Amino acid sequence: MKEIYDIAIVGGGPGGIASAVESMVLGIKDVILFEKGEGHSTTIRKFYKDKKRVDKDYKGQKVELNGNIYFCDGTKESTLDLFDKIIQENGFEVQFQTEVESIKKEKDYFLIYTAKNTQFKAKFVVISIGKMGQPNKPSYAIPNSIKNLVNFNANSCVDGENILVVGGGNSAVEYACVLSETNPVTLNYRRKEFARINETNQENLDLCFTNGKIQPKLGVDIESLEDQEGKVKVNFTDGTSAIYERVIYAIGGIAPVDFLRKCGVELDADGVPLTDDKHQSSVEGVYIAGDILYKNGGSIAAALNHGFDIVQEIKKQLN
16 A cells, blocks of 8 residues: 555446556555445446446447557446456456545545555545445335435435434444434334444444433344335334434445535535546545536446546646
């Protein structure tokens, strides 16, 4: 591990891979790529059907490739094979199954915090996490009449509401601890212990449990939700029920919007990061690539070009 990397890349999809490859081509060798999945291109791997056609000009978007990755029409399988080969041939450092939780600007570098309680330093950051990071949802039905009270982030919360937060990861704990300052909060997790949270969150949670600011509902799952006169009735698998004014699920798949805000990146009304013509975000030194730059999604070819353009700009600043 380097003391400080030139570029840290968050996301192992086309935009992230292109950023790493173009860095190597330009002689920027101190590069690290983080991907929370087990392999690269999680969106393609998980959400594309087998043998699905993959077009360079997605939905008719004509894109001329500028960089050093030759991508053409193919299938899900051929596209994954292409990126497999590219990663093997270029030899940049990759950390799979490593979720980046936040990025903090220091004087002349960035601190990258991961869910594994590890920290990395980098001069520049490229975020290319894709839109597939929509949060996981429960398997049971959410009645239409209370869907506005069942959320997957804390953006709609009102001070004083009685809130149930569901989940056992860092996001769930952070939501619960912050909301407990202004709201009665219960934290529900299907296990009795929190094995996936970092030390700081564990300390904050223990303190909130001790002083009664958060009520624990641990070691039990949720069976169903009901509309109880405009509130959410939650039925648990241990036979108990409780009524809440709002329920927040944080059960994996952190939404890109939450992550970007945590990193200080400004967004427009549609949740799209604000960037300049070089794809630099509102945080100087943090660049954005891929389909999170678009309200309705981009394309693989566009993401490859983003990586090329961003690294060209970073190279100028490194010289």
